[in-house]
Amino acid sequence: MTDPKIYKPRAVTGFPEWLPEVRRIEQQWMDHIRKVFESYGFCSIETPSIEELDVLRAKGEVDKEIYVLERLHKDDNDKSDARLALHFDQTVPLARYVAQHFNELDFPFKRYQMQRVWRGERPQAGRFREFYQCDIDVIGVDNVPLHFDSELAAIMVDILRGLDIGPFQMQISNRKILIGLCEGLGISNIAPVTRAIDKIEKIGAEGTRQLLSEAHLPAQIIETLISFAQIKTENESFVEKVLALGVSSPTLAEGIAELASVMARLTHIERGYVVADLSIVRGLDYYTGTVYETKLLENRDFGSICSGGRYDDLAGSYINKHLPGVGISIGLSRLFDYMRINGKLGDLTRKSPTDILVCLPSDENRNAAAEVAKILRDRGLNVELYHSGQKIKKQMEYAVRKGIPFVWFPPFDVGQPHEVKNMKTGTQSTADPKTWMIGKNS
Amino acid sequence: MTDPKIYKPRAVTGFPEWLPEVRRIEQQWMDHIRKVFESYGFCSIETPSIEELDVLRAKGEVDKEIYVLERLHKDDNDKSDARLALHFDQTVPLARYVAQHFNELDFPFKRYQMQRVWRGERPQAGRFREFYQCDIDVIGVDNVPLHFDSELAAIMVDILRGLDIGPFQMQISNRKILIGLCEGLGISNIAPVTRAIDKIEKIGAEGTRQLLSEAHLPAQIIETLISFAQIKTENESFVEKVLALGVSSPTLAEGIAELASVMARLTHIERGYVVADLSIVRGLDYYTGTVYETKLLENRDFGSICSGGRYDDLAGSYINKHLPGVGISIGLSRLFDYMRINGKLGDLTRKSPTDILVCLPSDENRNAAAEVAKILRDRGLNVELYHSGQKIKKQMEYAVRKGIPFVWFPPFDVGQPHEVKNMKTGTQSTADPKTWMIGKNS
Numbered sequence: 001m002t003d004p005k006i007y008k009p010r011a012v013t014g015f016p017e018w019l020p021e022v023r024r025i026e027q028q029w030m031d032h033i034r035k036v037f038e039s040y041g042f043c044s045i046e047t048p049s050i051e052e053l054d055v056l057r058a059k060g061e062v063d064k065e066i067y068v069l070e071r072l073h074k075d076d077n078d079k080s081d082a083r084l085a086l087h088f089d090q091t092v093p094l095a096r097y098v099a100q101h102f103n104e105l106d107f108p109f110k111r112y113q114m115q116r117v118w119r120g121e122r123p124q125a126g127r128f129r130e131f132y133q134c135d136i137d138v139i140g141v142d143n144v145p146l147h148f149d150s151e152l153a154a155i156m157v158d159i160l161r162g163l164d165i166g167p168f169q170m171q172i173s174n175r176k177i178l179i180g181l182c183e184g185l186g187i188s189n190i191a192p193v194t195r196a197i198d199k200i201e202k203i204g205a206e207g208t209r210q211l212l213s214e215a216h217l218p219a220q221i222i223e224t225l226i227s228f229a230q231i232k233t234e235n236e237s238f239v240e241k242v243l244a245l246g247v248s249s250p251t252l253a254e255g256i257a258e259l260a261s262v263m264a265r266l267t268h269i270e271r272g273y274v275v276a277d278l279s280i281v282r283g284l285d286y287y288t289g290t291v292y293e294t295k296l297l298e299n300r301d302f303g304s305i306c307s308g309g310r311y312d313d314l315a316g317s318y319i320n321k322h323l324p325g326v327g328i329s330i331g332l333s334r335l336f337d338y339m340r341i342n343g344k345l346g347d348l349t350r351k352s353p354t355d356i357l358v359c360l361p362s363d364e365n366r367n368a369a370a371e372v373a374k375i376l377r378d379r380g381l382n383v384e385l386y387h388s389g390q391k392i393k394k395q396m397e398y399a400v401r402k403g404i405p406f407v408w409f410p411p412f413d414v415g416q417p418h419e420v421k422n423m424k425t426g427t428q429s430t431a432d433p434k435t436w437m438i439g440k441n442s
Numbered sequence: 443m444t445d446p447k448i449y450k451p452r453a454v455t456g457f458p459e460w461l462p463e464v465r466r467i468e469q470q471w472m473d474h475i476r477k478v479f480e481s482y483g484f485c486s487i488e489t490p491s492i493e494e495l496d497v498l499r500a501k502g503e504v505d506k507e508i509y510v511l512e513r514l515h516k517d518d519n520d521k522s523d524a525r526l527a528l529h530f531d532q533t534v535p536l537a538r539y540v541a542q543h544f545n546e547l548d549f550p551f552k553r554y555q556m557q558r559v560w561r562g563e564r565p566q567a568g569r570f571r572e573f574y575q576c577d578i579d580v581i582g583v584d585n586v587p588l589h590f591d592s593e594l595a596a597i598m599v600d601i602l603r604g605l606d607i608g609p610f611q612m613q614i615s616n617r618k619i620l621i622g623l624c625e626g627l628g629i630s631n632i633a634p635v636t637r638a639i640d641k642i643e644k645i646g647a648e649g650t651r652q653l654l655s656e657a658h659l660p661a662q663i664i665e666t667l668i669s670f671a672q673i674k675t676e677n678e679s680f681v682e683k684v685l686a687l688g689v690s691s692p693t694l695a696e697g698i699a700e701l702a703s704v705m706a707r708l709t710h711i712e713r714g715y716v717v718a719d720l721s722i723v724r725g726l727d728y729y730t731g732t733v734y735e736t737k738l739l740e741n742r743d744f745g746s747i748c749s750g751g752r753y754d755d756l757a758g759s760y761i762n763k764h765l766p767g768v769g770i771s772i773g774l775s776r777l778f779d780y781m782r783i784n785g786k787l788g789d790l791t792r793k794s795p796t797d798i799l800v801c802l803p804s805d806e807n808r809n810a811a812a813e814v815a816k817i818l819r820d821r822g823l824n825v826e827l828y829h830s831g832q833k834i835k836k837q838m839e840y841a842v843r844k845g846i847p848f849v850w851f852p853p854f855d856v857g858q859p860h861e862v863k864n865m866k867t868g869t870q871s872t873a874d875p876k877t878w879m880i881g882k883n884s
Contacts, residue, residue: 067512071562106793110826374710384483
């Protein structure tokens with residue numbers, strides 16, 4: 001009996017969408033993140049989803065898959081368009097934005113950005129091709145005070161603590177420390193050392209020792225590197241431990257001083273949320289100083305949920321200025337989906353933002369009921385007026401189905417009292433729409 | 443002296459982006475729109491930006507230009523992907539969403555959606571290729587109460603009144619009225635009549651008369667149609683005027699009754715914001731009952747800023763269910779940009795959300811100043827701590843440049859009072875960070 005013209009839609013892998021009750025929580029997450037960003041005075045910007053392909057590739061070939069665009073009905077003679085593509089992160093667009101609007105912006109430029117990004121991956125389970133990313137960066141002209149390296153960490157801890165994601169820990173290091181250590185140890189080929197140390201949390205000291213020995217390093221140096229990679233302290237005490245390794249170099253000293261300063265300014269954060277962890281190196285060559293990673297303590301294997309660092313030059317591909325910066329990013333959709341799959345999103349019974357359903361005793365009473373709804377709404381509540389004068393039982397069932405917490409009964413007759421029912425407790429009591437509040441007499 | 447490797451970015455026509463001070467207002471607009479939608483109990487959904495091309499075309503060829511996607515590094519053997527494209531509106535995705543999740547949704551399904559949409563237009567001034575649209579719809583199974591036709595109008599008036607866009611008027615009609623009138627007049631070819639009447643606001647009665655005579659209609663019928671198209675009333679009094687035309691048909695009677703009912707439920711809205719205007723027909727054949735358009739009274743030629751109507755079947759291309767609905771949409775970016783160009787966005791001096799800049803008397807006082815910033819921030823204020831112990835004059839200049847309304851001076855010495863300066867009035871007074879509020883002693 002199916003209509004042959006029907007095209008039955010299916011979910012396209014990698015492009016998630018949520019039911020209203022899940023979307024409600026996603027909105028709460030995004031509101032919270034935005035609120036914290038703004039509480040530190042960071043401004044919002046948004047950039048187009050689309051950039052010229054040449055802009056995206058100005059730094060060289062991109063290793064991420066890019067979606068390029070074609071107009072469906074483009075005629076062959078139409079050469080008016082540059083080649084366009086969807087952005088794959090918010091860093092390249094930020095760089096382009098800062099370069100393009102350089103003279104109109106104030107520095108240090110403190111911005112956050114919460115948009116969708118796209119990666120043209122091969123479809124596979126658990127890999128998103130469209131997702132939200134929440135980025136915060138500070139860009140300076142010629143320099144960015146170290147102040148911001150600690151401020152960004154504090155902001156992210158504020159955010160994650162408010163998201164109810166369970167215990168987590170932000171690990172901070174400084175690229176100069178490992179680079180300086182290698183200098184001091186006389187190691188010229190740093191790449192394999194970086195890779196091995198980066199893995200110590202996953203593969204353990206023995207695995208890292210194995211990787212380092214494959215790089216043909218002397219046993220004593222390997223042990224120094226292993227000791228180094230295990231340094232993890234809740235305050236500046238990492239400094240002594242590094243000094244105890246007996247290695248020195250100017251870069252090492254600089255990195256230690258920077259990280260110590262960042263940690264010293266984070267002492268107001270409750271213990272355990274932030275650690276200096278010298279095994280953190282971040283994969284990207286991009287970073288030149290402070291680096292951040294953040295793990296869920298109940299599942300470290302999930303990888304970093306919030307990462308970033310300090311970079312030397314944001315926009316050198318687009319403008320002849322020296323614009324260093326520091327930034328951190330949350331891969332929001334990935335973290336949110338993980339919490340969703342693990343049943344940790346909180347209350348999913350509410351399928352709408354409605355606080356109160358105002359019943360319609362009958363179609364004749366519509367104006368009186370509408371007036372009640374308006375009074376409650378003007379007082380800041382989210383109010384649905386039931387759409388037809390059906391039996392009250394039907395109206396109550398609607399409230400139950402949608403998880404609406406309160407149902408309001410306007411009187412059938414003038415002079416009678418209003419009543420309101422708390423759908424959770426079952427309590428029903430008289431109420432005045434002009435004064436009633438959630439949690440008070442309810 | 444330009445580095446030859448620099449790729450100088452330029453604005454791509456049709457993809458607008460805003461400076462922080464403009465983006466701040468755009469956020470206020472979107473917050474306001476969302477708040478009103480939710481105050482009536484509508485839930486938010488978002489759909490992926492990307493749909494299968496077959497989904498977008500399930501109703502037949504689309505007259506809008508679609509952007510299709512290609513993976514940049516796709517190898518020719520990879521046939522795993524269906525052909526994907528960016529959505530060009532939010533109605534097709536809503537239809538697909540409702541069909542796909544039909545069993546998990548509650549009806550009437552009341553949702554709003556505020557996302558970017560894309561149209562692969564040829565680049566030209568004033569035409570956006572990426573823009574925000576704000577849609578609100580109610581979808582029913584087999585029927586949607588007329589209640590919602592008036593509720594949506596009330597919602598949109600609430601929204602537009604809050605946006606400070608100057609005087610506007612929503613015009614409401616019902617497609618059945620014109621169709622029924624043509625039936626009653628014995629006109630079988632309705633299309634040219636619709637087109638002519640649709641234009642009366644732009645070209646006047648004489649122009650419409652001209653168009654109708656080109657459709658070879660008798661003079662008397664033309665005059666009836668002209669009289670009809672000029673009917674515009676602030677309440678249900680349009681009914682008498684239509685009846686006075688002396689034409690009747692069952693469809694006409696139905697349309698009149700529906701529109702009269704919608705208007706009767708809008709009497710709580712202040713006069714002038716909503717009118718029954720029988721010249722409104724909407725271009726789309728899609729609509730079957732109520733239709734809405736909204737004009738800026740200071741510039742009617744700008745066209746409708748907020749339009750929609752009632753449709754008979756949302757998702758027939760994707761599911762074997764009868765799902766009628768009613769919806770209205772604001773083309774947010776177009777309206778916002780118009781207000782921007784006309785200098786009507788309000789205060790553009792604030793380049794960040796910061797309420798207060800806390801000065802750093804010196805780098806030694808950093809922890810004390812940070813503590814003040816935290817106290818103010820915990821009380822819900824947006825607070826920047828100045829990033830380095832530069833001269834106070836420099837810090838003040840920063841506040842002026844960014845349009846920060848208040849500057850806080852923590853004491854240099856313990857026991858001294860804090861002071862706060864209102865940057866607008868120039869008043870400076872002592873203050874306690876634990877009790878200070880904007881607008882009170884400030």
